[in-house]
Amino acid sequence: MPTLHGAVLAVALSVLPAPVPPPAAVAPGADVTxxxxxxxxxxxxxxxxxxxxxxxxxxxxxxxxxxxxxxxxxxxxxxxxxxxxxxxxxxxxxxxxxxxxxxxxxxxxxxxxxxxxxxxxxxxxxxxxxxxxxxxxxxxxxxxxxxxxxxxxxxxxxxxxxxxxxxxxxxxxxxxxxxxxxxxxxxxxxxxxxxxxxxxxxxxxxxxxxxxxxxxxxxxxxxxxxxxxxxxxxxxxxxxxxxxxxxxxxxxxxxxxxxxxxxxxxxxxxxxxxxxxxxxxxxxxxxxxxxxxxxxxxxxxxxxxxxxxxxxxxxxxxxxxxxxxxxxxxxxxxxxxxxxxxxxxxxxxxxxxxxxxxxxRTPSPPPADPGAGIDAALAAVSAGAVALAAAGIRRAPTWAARRSSRWGFAFRVIPLLAPVGLLGAMAPVVRTLFRGRDVTWLQAAYLFPAFTVALAVIAAAATALFVRRVQCWSTRAGRAAP
CATH class of the missing domain: 3.40.710.10 (DD-peptidase/beta-lactamase superfamily)
Structure with missing residues (x-):
């Protein structure tokens, strides 16, 4: 004859959900389909x-x-x-x-x-x-x-x-x-x-x-x-x-x-x-x-x-x-x-x-181009440089009229050639960044294409402003000569 304890246990087991078998092991690489x-x-x-x-x-x-x-x-x-x-x-x-x-x-x-x-x-x-x-x-x-x-x-x-x-x-x-x-x-x-x-x-x-x-x-x-x-x-x-x-x-x-x-x-x-x-x-x-x-x-x-x-x-x-x-x-x-x-x-x-x-079986973040934002910022900077250079070219005669000192003039215009110098020195700069790894200038430009384009635009704008200011200052200095 079953005991009371046994009867209660049987009833309890009858209302419990059936045990769930452990999940089958996932074969390595099974998610690669x-x-x-x-x-x-x-x-x-x-x-x-x-x-x-x-x-x-x-x-x-x-x-x-x-x-x-x-x-x-x-x-x-x-x-x-x-x-x-x-x-x-x-x-x-x-x-x-x-x-x-x-x-x-x-x-x-x-x-x-x-x-x-x-x-x-x-x-x-x-x-x-x-x-x-x-x-x-x-x-x-x-x-x-x-x-x-x-x-x-x-x-x-x-x-x-x-x-x-x-x-x-x-x-x-x-x-x-x-x-x-x-x-x-x-x-x-x-x-x-x-x-x-x-x-x-x-x-x-x-x-x-x-x-x-x-x-x-x-x-x-x-x-x-x-x-x-x-x-x-x-x-x-x-x-x-x-x-x-x-x-x-x-x-x-x-x-x-x-x-x-x-x-x-x-x-x-x-x-x-x-x-x-x-x-x-x-x-x-x-x-x-x-x-x-x-x-x-x-x-x-x-x-x-x-x-x-x-x-x-x-x-x-x-x-x-x-x-x-x-x-x-x-x-x-x-x-x-x-x-x-x-x-x-x-x-x-x-x-x-x-x-x-x-x-x-690890998640990946949503794909994105991390360089797109940087490229857009570089484009904005180069566009701003062109606008500033254009304004400077328009004002060059007035600007030159205010420069009486030859040394003061040189001090103000020579920095405009810095972007050209940096553009020409890209290869050694990249070698320094890469701890001495050798690259040519063209390879450096390919490694940083948006930066190279932006720097070339800025260099062209700065060079145009340099040339215009030199022209205006030379004309002014010639008129001022006795």
Missing amino acids: PAAVDRVVEEYRAAVAVPGVAVAVTRGEEILHVAGYGHSPDGAPVTPHSTMATASLSKSFTALAVLQLVEDGRLGLDDPLRTHLPDAGSDDPRWARITLRQLLDQTSGLTDATLPQFSRPQPDDLAGSVASFRGRAPEHDPGSTWEYYNPNVQIAARIVEVVSGQPFATRLDTHVFGPLGMTDSRTIATADELPPSAWGHLRVLGRAVALPEPPAFGTGSGGVLSSAHDLAGWLLAQSGHRPAVVSPASITAMHTPSPASGGYGLGWDTGTTPGGQRSVSHGGDIFTSTAHQAVLPDAGIGVAVLANTGAAHGDAHEIARRIIALAD
């Missing part, structure tokens, strides 16, 4: 002027999504097969080409570079201690203080890039300091040529692009060789402006052109799912930083996402295009983004960050 990726890209493009974007996303052993959005500067639609600039993503291709030769036993990562390039550099003994690994992880000690990478006469080929270092000394002891420097990887690419006996572009075609089915991909030497599909833009006042890429040499360090379709296969190879081109041990070596490099491996940067997942990634910036690639081992997700807007805007990096946030 083709529809979600499309939404991220289209929302970003609706808010920010990015004419063309290509995206590749992989999950596990499969290609989850490849897509093109918008158009190139010549009006052609961006498709999954559009060949676009990968910029510094090229460094990871060079690293893989080196690792292939390591696996073949034809060189070692810790070989001194002079084992393969005996005439490289100068008599400085530090050149003999630079290794191939240090070239790839950017700890060679070579910097822009050794040889300015952009303002030097640009080489025609990798042999010329290496020859540029004759008589130059490393700034730091090899292996002691990390500093990102494109010619490091150009020297490594030259070693690939020397050891393999093939031009670097041929080596990539036959040993990387071909085996991975990357039929849209190739490597170029200079910006002059960019095809129309890889042309890009700057953004000024919220509008994309198509401009040619400034001249620069980039074989090995920034010359790979690819597509969303091809980068999907590349991501799978870097995730260990297409090991035919290189062994898993070599992939691990590429993704492992040295003690002196911080988080930088061999053509890849290591770290964690905002959500705490392990990440292996690399960005790519030229002055009219950007690119980003990332592999998230915990989520099994790979992401590559190509955008035809330049380094000043970082759009490929921001779009990739938002796709990675899907894998992190």
Whole structure:
């Protein structure tokens, strides 16, 4: 016979809701779907002027999504097969080409570079201690203080890039300091040529692009060789402006052109799912930083996402295009983004960050162009300068009549030339801001397009006022002479 306590308990249980089973665990990266990726890209493009974007996303052993959005500067639609600039993503291709030769036993990562390039550099003994690994992880000690990478006469080929270092000394002891420097990887690419006996572009075609089915991909030497599909833009006042890429040499360090379709296969190879081109041990070596490099491996940067997942990634910036690639081992997700807007805007990096946030299951703020407000303010300042200069030009005769002293006149007009001086000194100013990183004047203008336009307008207005005041004062002084 049931007890009273048992009867009460049975009644109570009968009216309680059934227990809810715990939610099923969400698989890592489950929120990364083709529809979600499309939404991220289209929302970003609706808010920010990015004419063309290509995206590749992989999950596990499969290609989850490849897509093109918008158009190139010549009006052609961006498709999954559009060949676009990968910029510094090229460094990871060079690293893989080196690792292939390591696996073949034809060189070692810790070989001194002079084992393969005996005439490289100068008599400085530090050149003999630079290794191939240090070239790839950017700890060679070579910097822009050794040889300015952009303002030097640009080489025609990798042999010329290496020859540029004759008589130059490393700034730091090899292996002691990390500093990102494109010619490091150009020297490594030259070693690939020397050891393999093939031009670097041929080596990539036959040993990387071909085996991975990357039929849209190739490597170029200079910006002059960019095809129309890889042309890009700057953004000024919220509008994309198509401009040619400034001249620069980039074989090995920034010359790979690819597509969303091809980068999907590349991501799978870097995730260990297409090991035919290189062994898993070599992939691990590429993704492992040295003690002196911080988080930088061999053509890849290591770290964690905002959500705490392990990440292996690399960005790519030229002055009219950007690119980003990332592999998230915990989520099994790979992401590559190509955008035809330049380094000043970082759009490929921001779009990739938002796709990675899907894998992190972390929110992203509404997309916005942070430069639009700054550009508008600069436009207002330059318009104000033009108005003030116009008023000053109208009043110049009266102004000159009040200036009796030659020194007082000079003191008042010479400052009007300051904007011209600043415009001419943009490159060294930017080098100072970037802690010595080399840029040419044209590259500095591309990095700060709205500021450059505003400064040019202000300089022109101030120069016109200077000329008018000098004319009026000279006329007045001539009349006043006995």
